[in-house]
Amino acid sequence: xxxxxxxxxxxxxxxxxxxxxxxxxxxxxxxxxxxxxxxxxxxxxxxxxxxxxxxxxxxxxxxxxxxxxxxxxxxxxxxxxxxxxxxxxxxxxxxxxxxxxxxxxxxxxxxxxxxxxxxxxxxxxxxxxxxxxxxxxxx
Amino acid sequence: xxxxxxxxxxxxxxxxxxxxxxxxxxxxxxxxxxxxxxxxxxxxxxxxxxxxxxxxxxxxxxxxxxxxxxxxxxxxxxxxxxxxxxxxxxxxxxxxxxxxxxxxxxxxxxxxxxxxxxxxxxxxxxxxxxxxxxxxxxx
DNA sequence: TGCATATAGTTCGCCATTCAAACTAATAAT
DNA sequence: ATTATTAGTTTGAATGGCGAACTATATGCA
Numbered sequence: 137x138x139x140x141x142x143x144x145x146x147x148x149x150x151x152x153x154x155x156x157x158x159x160x161x162x163x164x165x166x167x168x169x170x171x172x173x174x175x176x177x178x179x180x181x182x183x184x185x186x187x188x189x190x191x192x193x194x195x196x197x198x199x200x201x202x203x204x205x206x207x208x209x210x211x212x213x214x215x216x217x218x219x220x221x222x223x224x225x226x227x228x229x230x231x232x233x234x235x236x237x238x239x240x241x242x243x244x245x246x247x248x249x250x251x252x253x254x255x256x257x258x259x260x261x262x263x264x265x266x267x268x269x270x271x272x273x274x275x
Numbered sequence: 276x277x278x279x280x281x282x283x284x285x286x287x288x289x290x291x292x293x294x295x296x297x298x299x300x301x302x303x304x305x306x307x308x309x310x311x312x313x314x315x316x317x318x319x320x321x322x323x324x325x326x327x328x329x330x331x332x333x334x335x336x337x338x339x340x341x342x343x344x345x346x347x348x349x350x351x352x353x354x355x356x357x358x359x360x361x362x363x364x365x366x367x368x369x370x371x372x373x374x375x376x377x378x379x380x381x382x383x384x385x386x387x388x389x390x391x392x393x394x395x396x397x398x399x400x401x402x403x404x405x406x407x408x409x410x411x412x413x414x
Numbered sequence: 415t416g417c418a419t420a421t422a423g424t425t426c427g428c429c430a431t432t433c434a435a436a437c438t439a440a441t442a443a444t
Numbered sequence: 445a446t447t448a449t450t451a452g453t454t455t456g457a458a459t460g461g462c463g464a465a466c467t468a469t470a471t472g473c474a
Contacts, residue, residue: 140400140401140404141385141388141389141400142385143404144388144392144400144403144404144407145381145384145385145388146320147404147407147408147411148294148384148388148407149316149320149384150320150407150411151407151410151411151414152291152294152295153316153317153320153332154411154414155287155291156291156295156334157331157332157333157334158414160334161334169459169460171460177288177292178292181285181288181289181292186422186423187422187423187424188421188422188423192296193292193296195295195296195299195300196460196461196462197461197462197463198422198423198424199423199424199425199426199461199462199463199464200460200461200462201423202423202424202425203424203425203460203461204460204461206424219422222421222422222469222470223422223468223469223470224421224422224423224468224469224470225421225422225423225469226422226423242284245284245287245288246280246281246284249280249283249284249287250280251413252410252413252414253283253410253413254413255409255413256406256409260406261279261280261283262279263402263406264283264406265279265282265283265286267395267399267402267403267406268283268286268287268289268290269286270394270395271290271391271392272286272289272290272293274390274391274392274393274394275290275293275297275391308430308431310431325451325452326451326452326453327450327451327452335431335432335433336432336433336434337451337452337453338432338433338434338435338452338453338454338455339431339432339433340452341452341453341454342431342432342453342454343431345453358451361440361441361450361451362439362440362441362451363439363440363441363450363451363452364440364450364451364452365451365452415474416473416474417472417473417474418471418472418473418474419470419471419472419473420469420470420471420472421468421469421470421471422467422468422469422470423466423467423468423469424465424466424467424468425464425465425466425467426463426464426465426466427462427463427464428461428462428463429460429461429462430459430460430461430462431458431459431460431461432457432458432459432460433456433457433458433459434455434456434457434458435454435455435456436453436454436455437452437453437454437455438451438452438453438454439450439451439452439453440449440450440451440452441448441449441450441451442447442448442449442450443446443447443448443449444445444446444447444448
């Protein structure tokens with residue numbers, strides 16, 4: 137059913153746009169830049185990561201990321217660590233205070249998710265989780 | 276159930292991050308900047324909009340938006356139009372070629388949505404749409 | 415093995431983006 | 445009427461991002 141898919145598509149985009157606006161608004165209030173919060177978010181969710189990988193996820197060049205990470209190291213949000221097997225690579229990971237920042241930011245996300253699904257039954261929430269998991273796997 | 280909600284929360288964030296990376300990659304290939312595509316996307320979905328409103332959705336100041344829209348007017352993607360009742364306000368809308376660009380970009384989104392939900396049954400897709408609609412209304 | 419090629423990250427110069435503040439014009443409030 | 449508020453623009457300063465040149469390490473292959 138073509139039209140139905142169109143609706144689903146637009147509903148997804150609308151959701152994405154709204155989440156994006158929400159993220160901006162939240163970030164504006166906490167003193168750090170959006171790229172910094174974004175980086176903390178990614179590292180918090182995925183754990184330590186190589187520069188290259190992180191740059192791809194964020195969508196910037198490694199040149200840009202080097203400068204970005206330098207600033208974040210100064211701000212004590214992240215630290216660099218040698219890669220165990222590949223000496224060209226460098227792992228970036230959250231410091232303790234970076235971890236704290238992640239958890240605080242994550243709490244806001246939790247609250248948002250709770251607010252958005254407030255009228256969902258327990259079963260619906262479970263189904264929603266299943267849907268997202270399957271979609272994320274396909275990505 | 277606390278833990279379940281945590282999973283749903285993180286699945287949503289993961290989805291958001293992936294969509295964000297996808298959008299970046301798509302935009303890089305088409306010659307226009309990310310904010311420009313973003314603007315076209317918003318106007319295409321929501322129709323003509325005041326500068327203020329648009330700035331809020333995108334997450335920039337109106338000063339930034341003025342410059343941005345100037346460029347897009349030059350590129351013939353959008354045009355300014357007087358607001359019917361409030362003479363302070365200005366409506367921004369897509370031009371014909373802006374509309375074409377929106378539809379082309381939208382096709383990519385459609386394809387992505389189709390790919391991501393390829394293993395979903397018709398009923399599941401319908402339920403997914405219902406979930407997104409309810410969440411978007413709550414936002 | 416040894417040499418060519420590829421990959422990871424850094425540095426740096428240049429251009430694009432963004433913000434904040436000052437400003438104009440129109441509207442709303444008292 | 446006068447004052448306060450709101451929408452949008454302009455501009456100077458700060459920031460962000462890209463791409464090319466460079467260093468160091470790893471991989472491929474004759």
